[in-house]
Amino acid sequence: MNLSLPKKHLKSFYWRDYIIIVLGLVLFSIGYVGFLIPYKVVTGGLGGIALLVKYALGTPLWITMITVNAILLSFAWFIVGRKYVFNTAFSTLALTIILGFAEQYITEPFIHDATMSILVGSVITGIGLGLVFSANSSTGGGDIIAAMITKYHNISMGRVLTYIDAVIVMSSYILFQSLETIIIGFIITVILYYAVDVVVNGSRQSVQFFIFSEHYDEIATHIVSELNRGCSVVDGVGWYSKEPQKIIMLMTRRSESTSVFRLIKQIDKNAFITQTNVSGVYGKGFEPMIGSK
Numbered sequence: 001m002n003l004s005l006p007k008k009h010l011k012s013f014y015w016r017d018y019i020i021i022v023l024g025l026v027l028f029s030i031g032y033v034g035f036l037i038p039y040k041v042v043t044g045g046l047g048g049i050a051l052l053v054k055y056a057l058g059t060p061l062w063i064t065m066i067t068v069n070a071i072l073l074s075f076a077w078f079i080v081g082r083k084y085v086f087n088t089a090f091s092t093l094a095l096t097i098i099l100g101f102a103e104q105y106i107t108e109p110f111i112h113d114a115t116m117s118i119l120v121g122s123v124i125t126g127i128g129l130g131l132v133f134s135a136n137s138s139t140g141g142g143d144i145i146a147a148m149i150t151k152y153h154n155i156s157m158g159r160v161l162t163y164i165d166a167v168i169v170m171s172s173y174i175l176f177q178s179l180e181t182i183i184i185g186f187i188i189t190v191i192l193y194y195a196v197d198v199v200v201n202g203s204r205q206s207v208q209f210f211i212f213s214e215h216y217d218e219i220a221t222h223i224v225s226e227l228n229r230g231c232s233v234v235d236g237v238g239w240y241s242k243e244p245q246k247i248i249m250l251m252t253r254r255s256e257s258t259s260v261f262r263l264i265k266q267i268d269k270n271a272f273i274t275q276t277n278v279s280g281v282y283g284k285g286f287e288p289m290i291g292s293k
Contacts, residue, residue: 017135021087024131025095027124028139029102035121038109042172042185044165046141052168055175065140072144079148087137088144095139118184122191129192130199142168161196165189200254206278207257211248211264212236213271220248222263227256251278 036043050064069092077085111117129139138144146160169185213219216233223231231250238245252260257275264271 020131020135021091021137022094024128025091025098027128029098031121031124031128033102034106034110035117039114039117041118041188042169042181044168044189048168052171069140076144076148080151084136088140091132091137092140118188122188123195126192126195127199130196133200162189162193206251207254208276208278209250209260210274211271212245213268215268216246216248219264219267223250226263227259
């Protein structure tokens with residue numbers, strides 16, 4: 001059995017990913033500029049940090065944003081991976097351009113009722129962010145921190161971002177002295193990142209794969225080397241043919257499903273695959289055992 005790795009089967013560039021990223025950024029920009037900003041609401045994220053720094057120190061927004069993103073991306077290079085860094089660098093640049101167009105052409109709110117506009121804008125913005133995250137990218141700032149944390153801890157992206165943005169929203173009280181603005185900011189944060197979780201994870205955190213293939217050894221080896229996921233190869237019998245066969249059992253996060261299918265397709269287009277949602281996965285790389293300290 002030859003387990004050498006002559007080449008990688010997963011490409012570093014997929015047009016589909018970048019189309020999804022751009023679509024997500026467009027939705028994010030429309031939700032932000034056309035629904036949220038007109039009503040002067042406080043939001044989290046790197047934009048919120050840059051705004052607070054500008055009010056406190058007079059530092060231009062772009063200086064704060066580029067400085068923070070450069071520092072975070074340097075850490076993400078080693079923790080999350082260079083593909084994520086490249087995608088994020090692309091998305092942060094694209095977001096700057098798209099936001100510029102949005103601010104130029106969207107001069108009035110789409111909805112003139114403040115409450116409804118804030119609710120709709122939060123959902124649209126969250127869907128946009130979710131699409132960006134699903135393509136293994138982000139808009140920078142707190143998104144990078146969340147990606148690094150969720151890489152090794154089974155906590156949803158939306159929850160991490162909620163915690164980060166909560167700190168940012170509460171910090172705004174120092175400058176604005178408005179409890180009402182903070183409360184609205186919290187409501188926006190919860191709605192926005194619930195939408196993120198729905199897009200990225202659906203209603204489940206993890207999925208289980210059973211993979212049937214004559215090239216099980218190559219597939220299993222590349223799952224470990226390219227996806228950095230462990231898997232098990234178990235013995236089975238095809239009851240119709242009465243022939244023995246190997247079955248790969250893999251547990252992974254839902255956001256990694258696309259990479260799993262791409263990898264298998266490159267090695268064996270005739271592989272038989274089942275994917276099922278899993279309500280809970282406990283152990284190394286996933287959630288800790290219930291009741292354990």
